[in-house]
Amino acid sequence: MESDEISQEIISYIYSNREELNAFRNEQPQNRKLIDNVLNLAFQELIGDGKVGKFELPGFKSLFFPFYSYGNVSSVDTVNFSELMLFSFYITFRDRYDYALDLGANIGLHSLMLSRAGFDSIVAFEPDLEYRERFNRNMAVNEVANIELQNIAISDTDGEATFVRLLGNTTGSHISGSKQSIYGETKDFKVKTISVENYIKANRRGLIKMDIEGSESKVIRSISPASWKSVDVFLEVGSEPNAREIFDFCKENSLTIFAERLNWSQVAQSNQMPTSWKDGSLLVTFDKNYFEKVR
Secondary structure, eight states: OOHHHHHHHHHHHHTTTTHHHHHHHHHHHHHHHHHHHHHHHHHHHHSTSSOEEEOTTTTSSEOOOOOOOOOOEEEEEEEOOOHHHHHHHHHSSSSGGGGEESOOTSHHHHHHHHHTTOSSSSEEEEGGGHHHHHHHHHHTTTOOEEEEEEEEESSSSSSSEEEEEEEEEEGEEEEETTTSOOOSSSEEEEEEEEGGGGGGGGGGGEEEEEEOOOOHHHHHHHOOHHHHHEEEEEEEESSSHHHHHHHHHHTTTTOOOEEEGGTTEEEOOOGGGGOOGGGGOOOSSSSSTTTTTTO
16 A cells, blocks of 8 residues: 555544544543654645645545645644544534534634535634635635635624734734733734624524634633523633633533543533643533433
8 A cells, every 4th residue: 555545544543433542542641642643644644745635534525635834833733633523523413503603714624624514504714814815725626615704803892903923833823812921923913803692693503613722711701691502612722711711601601511631521620621722622512411412
């Protein structure tokens, strides 16, 4: 077999055995490092610099995702184990939803996978105009036309904010004040902000993917109790203060938190919350039996 064929086999195996491998990853830090390194090497062979830029996941149509540099990291690093878990949920739970919102869309990976999973109505939000051309190119090369891109930052209110672009790693770019510390050279510019409530649809069920670099607590807490009955949010948490605020908010509002680091079991205590993208994703939902319907 050619090296790209072997790499595709590795990716397909990891994806197909994701639940067992997630449990293995959560047992020891070295287990996580092993799986993540193997997966990254496989993706480097398929979508790394100078490669064909195409990969497949079982159940999905093949995806073109050409190499893109963010500075010290690249698009290869954005296709990690946690993302594969989310992709699997998009297709497994597709029939529960009427639409999807991609908050922090970057160059469109999750928007593409939501479309591949069968979502007909997708709105993507990405305030950094530097990504717009590549986002549109990724949609075109994959022949995807059902995604609306909004160059707006999602926040808790409508208005304007200062956006901080981290030149050494633009995946960490964020609204000013939403991160405790930053590193390297930056470029600041104004962006329009809008409340996510403007896009939550009454009497229709929505899936929200949220990767908004430190603003997650503010946005989670801005969603009204009525809206929480019609949306589920998959998100990353970027700091201990955000983790505490989200945990307390969910407890006060009878929302259930499921954590990747707990093999998608319920979070019962605040110290079980992730405090970094390295700890995996969360699901916040009004439905305490969210996963029981498929287990």
